[in-house]
Amino acid sequence: MLLFIGSFFITSCDREEFTDSPDAEITFSLDTLRFDTVFTERGTITRFLKVFNPNDKAVRISEIQLENQQSFFRFNADGLPQEEARDIVIWAKDSIYVFVEATIDPDQSVSASPFVIEEKLNFTVNGNTSSVLLEAYGQNANYVPFKEATGNIALLSCNGGTVVWDDPKPYVIFGVLVIDDCTLIIPEGARIHVHGGFARDEDFIYNDGLIFVGANGRLISEGTAADPVSIQGDRLEPGFANQSGQWAGIRLSAGSGPHSFKYTEIKNSIVGIRADSATTLNLEQVSILNTAGPGLLGIHNSITAVNTLIANNGGNSAQLIYGGNHSFHYTTLSNFGNQIEALRIDNFLCYDPPNCDDVRANPMQVSFVNSIIAGSGRDQIQIIDVTQENSGFMNFEFDHTLLRVFQLLRQDRYENFLEDCNNCLNFELFEPVFKSVPDNDYRLDSLSLARAFARPIPNITTIDLQGHPRDSEQPDAGAIEWKPEE
Template sequence: MYTMTSIRFSLWFPVLLGLGAFIFFSACDPREDYLTGDGINIRFEIDTLRFDTVFTELGSATQFFKIYNESDRAIQLDEIYVEGMTGVRFNINVDGIPGGVVEDAVIWNNDSIYVFVEVNIDPDAPLSASPFVVEDRLVVKTGNKERSVVLEAWGQNANYFPSRFNRGVPVVLSCDNATINWDSPLPYVIYGEIFIDECLLEVAAGTHIYVHGGIASNELLGTFNDGFLYTLANGRIHLAGTPDNPITMEGDRLEAAFADQPGQWLGLIIGRESRGNLVEYTTIKNAIFGVYADSAAEVTLRNVKIHTTAGSGLVGIHSEITASNCLIYDNAANAVQLTHGGNYQFDFCTVASYGVDASALAMTNFQCYNDDCSVNSLFPLNAQLTNCIFFGSRRDEIIIQDATDRQQAAFFNLDMNHCLVKVDELLTRNSVQYGDFFATYCLNCFNGDQNDALFLDRAVDDYHLDTLSVAQNRGISLPAFPLDLEGTPRDENPDIGCYERID
């Protein structure tokens, strides 16, 4: 039989016991010995946490790593959280404690804790919400110091080439002089550097190529801009787009803030002595440069758009480039840069350079190897440019540099015919060295003025011709090019540039 006193004691005993335990453990609580703030030193088990699953449907994956405390004192971490750089959701659990932000996590002396990270991927979500390469940071904050681990996942179902773990690693694509076809209906994501050797890479019409760039380093190349295709001497590439199914090469960051951001990847490089390269009905954008043809290389561009680059759109170094029906614009350097001579033929191309202190076309027949150019190399330049527009916001949109100062005509052979250009000081500087530009180099050309009607809407990069464009009906008929960039038939008095105006 229980008395009232015993009942009261039985009710209060657990409380008293818990209170006593609390007082006891509080008295022994070692938190006063925790090391906190900027003085904490920790070590991560890894620098990048990779989720190697490529999802074909909505799903999640979990990976983990350890944080080590190698000191002789317990430490307390202020915050652990995922920065949230993309729209993809990462969930974390720190030693059994879940949360968006985990605070005051303790690591005992010479011990470690586990950090579990879960990523949730919807491969059917728009690229802006679930990009091909998802990169975020898990941040550990102690005082004013932040340390981080890179989180890397794959947000879309795609062909990751050469692999999903290839950042900063050069890979040679070889097939014993046969052909490798990229013809999958899924897009291709270039993650690293691809060198093509003893092989033809044939890219099918309609293929979308995304290139993941950034800064990388390795023993072969040092520190460099990642993300490129490079044909070696015995390698070739054919981007075989069609009018109905063009090919696109661009950066893989397609959020609104990155859609028109240049410099996301390096570019397409036609390496030294690589011959037989062909690019048709292809758009190349978001790169540092669009196409770079190195010494003695050869490439043909047909119906190609190159735009939004951090450098030149098209570069030729002592190379051979044939371009027709091409549109090049929105470049941060000279839009077309032809250096150290070479052989070039451009027909019905539009090159626009606005808003930058750079020209639409720059040509030289030499290359310098030191700062004052006392060590240099000279090579003949042969350029035939017909029915092309070279225009922009500078007073001079054509730069000519002849190392022989016009004393050896064979080293600078420029033949421009029925082109629309913009030059001013070129005609008067250096003792009127090029005062005969329109009589000798640019026959039947039109020297435009900033106030001339030319393009339909340059503000939105619409380079179709205006209704009153000075480029209308000023070209010469070239039977080899009956259609313009969009397949519009040209008449017997064609317009200059890549677009034929339709009234």
């Protein structure tokens, strides 16, 4: 009897030492456990974290489990490496160590071993789950910055000099790369991958995968037809090939530059290139594809584009605002799948949104020659002149260009737009232009209206986006010259 009573009290005390409150929390020594070793061959590395119980009673972690069944990681919470553990006790005001092991084989394909491997290690206490993010480098690449990750800012500065990213291995950018007091040259064949991820500050949650060029910085991309430059996200699995919004984009801040991109493909970002006030940007044989927002955003600056394709955009393909001086030759703007115009042109900026009592204007000069402006909606060009046609504040030219306009031709807008165009064609949606928009194939169809529609332009390159020669007498409109199937 005494033994029974003693056992009862011991058991009761043991129960009372544990909390079953759903409000009981555990905390961690870090929110992201990073394995920042770059492997050149298959290897294993171990890191650890501490798990704290700040409560006045013991807690029982009912389950510790890796998020994925096929994982690059294993952990040790009670003496044995494993993928999951159960009923781990942390006494009141105490802590435990959890050791995590990552095994990486950089010789695997990027689809099997991505540039950045991320997985959650989940801890369940009294029905509530909290997590630590595990992050490792899955490929032999140049990681910038080397030992930091999302949410951080890396400064590339070289006292007004030049840095060339000419290592044959890919470059993987974490967080925000700021280029200032420096010129970054990206040579032919370079592969730049930006690891976009959600970061937060006190006010916002945002995607922090960004290339930002400061006021004293320059960005020059020097691809060739044989070895173009690629700038995109770091998810290369087939399901992510055309997925927009994977990283923030490229921003050229006010007064920076001049900037130049040749034979360069920029894809899968939120904004392709944003060029702020007083910047000069030159695009030759450039593709900007699959953006969640605008493909090209120019704000009171100067842009020259030749043989450039901007397509599959969640916003305008080209958004040219607050005036500027812009020239586009042999350019294709293609924005199918939504009703947003492929091209927006305006000459104002609202300084106090959303009221817009303080609106300022700058003169706009823009020309499109031998180009295609296409999309799903009936209107693919939007022109807004806040000065109500004050002389010199809205000047545009369209020459030998295929386009789609309807509302723009209203009497209270630009009813003489087509008459003022020099040999423009206002085509219908069903008429043939591209080979296959659903497949993002913007080569010209064999029956395309753009074939032999352009005019030769002196002093403009006779090579198209893909490096093919153009017809010297009757070239095609748009970025890509038609050529027969081989």
